[in-house]
Amino acid sequence: MDASKVRVDRSGIHATGCFAACDIRQGEKVIQYVGPKISKAESLRECEGGNVYIFTLNDEVDINGNVEWNPARYINHSCEANCESENDEDEIWIQAVRDIKAGEELTYNYGFDLDEYKDYPCLCGSTQCVGYMVAAEFFDHARKYRAEQRQLAAANPEAATV
Numbered sequence: 001m002d003a004s005k006v007r008v009d010r011s012g013i014h015a016t017g018c019f020a021a022c023d024i025r026q027g028e029k030v031i032q033y034v035g036p037k038i039s040k041a042e043s044l045r046e047c048e049g050g051n052v053y054i055f056t057l058n059d060e061v062d063i064n065g066n067v068e069w070n071p072a073r074y075i076n077h078s079c080e081a082n083c084e085s086e087n088d089e090d091e092i093w094i095q096a097v098r099d100i101k102a103g104e105e106l107t108y109n110y111g112f113d114l115d116e117y118k119d120y121p122c123l124c125g126s127t128q129c130v131g132y133m134v135a136a137e138f139f140d141h142a143r144k145y146r147a148e149q150r151q152l153a154a155a156n157p158e159a160a161t162v
């Protein structure tokens, strides 16, 4: 595994993050998301047990990225990410979507869908932040939801959750 393009360090977004160890070009593969392949049944048990490092690989198996030898698990979500995850012949690669300078924190969109995202508030700090870790195609949905939540909170401060 080639982890030389990244280093793990304290993150400004959340806890630990991954940072570019060198300049990276747009389109370049940065790091592979690795871990044991597990069945869908095992995957479900892991997710229910709070393992947030499960990555869908294909219709049969998922990857359990919650292992020491997978530094990619530290890459944070961002609404304005500089990387994306790509499934390249059943390998998950984190790939640069723009040129990245050495020292920049690496991010990709975790791509949560409408069923999941409300459980995952986003603190990425980007000016484009929609408030939740949601796939880009649902950004408008998340913005509306956040606006509704804020209105509710303003109308009923004691019950506020956001």
Ligand SMILES: [Zn+2]
Binding pocket: 078, 079, 080, 122, 123, 124, 125, 126, 128, 129, 130, 131, 132
């Ligand atoms: Zn965000």
